[in-house]
Amino acid sequence: MQVQWQRRAALGGLGLLGAVLMAASPAAAQVVDFRSSDREMNRAIAAARKTLPDFVALYRSGKGERHAVKVAIPYDRGREHIWMNLTAVEGDVFTGRLANDPVHLGSLNKGDSYRVGTAMISDWNYMSGGQMHGSYTTRVAVKKLTPGQVRELGLNLAPLP
Secondary structure (H helix, E strand, O other), X not given: OEEEEXXXXXXXXXXXXXXXEEOOOHHHOEEEEEEOOOHHHHHHXXXXXXXXXXXXXXXXXXXXXXXXXXXXXXXXXXXXXXXXXXXXXXXXXXXXXXXXXXXXXXXXXXXXXXXXXHHHEEEEEEEEOOEEEEOHHHHHHHHHOOHHHHHHXXXXXXXXX
C-alpha cells in the first residue's frame, strides 16, 4: 500500500492536500483530496513526526519489514508527499526508492532513488505480523473512501502505539 500527500490537490484546485492510496497493485489506486487546513490530517502528520524517532530506532534494530517513510518533495507549485521504501537511515538522512509514480514530479518515477532529511518526513510505516504499523495519514485518508475501495486496498492496520 502506498500513500502520497501533496500540498496541492492531486486533481487540481488550490489549498488542498491530496492522497493517493495504493495496495500492492497500482490498479487499486484511490485518490482522496484534503484541504491543507484539514485539522485531522495535520494532527496525523504531527503524530507521525513525533513518533519518528521510535520508528528509526525500530528500523535500525532490524525489527519489522518493508519500512517506508512519506517524504515531501518540492515542485513548482508546492510539495508532493509520496511514500519512499527505505534502504538506509544515516543520521538525519533517509535514503530509499520512490514507492509509486509521482503526480506532479515529472523528473521522478517509481523506483527512483531519493534522499531526504528528517524535516521532510510526514509519515512512516512498516509491516510486522501481517499488519501495517504507523501510517497515521492513511488512517485519516481511508475515512473518505467507500467500503468497497477500502476492501480493494486490503488494509490491515495495526493499532497505533
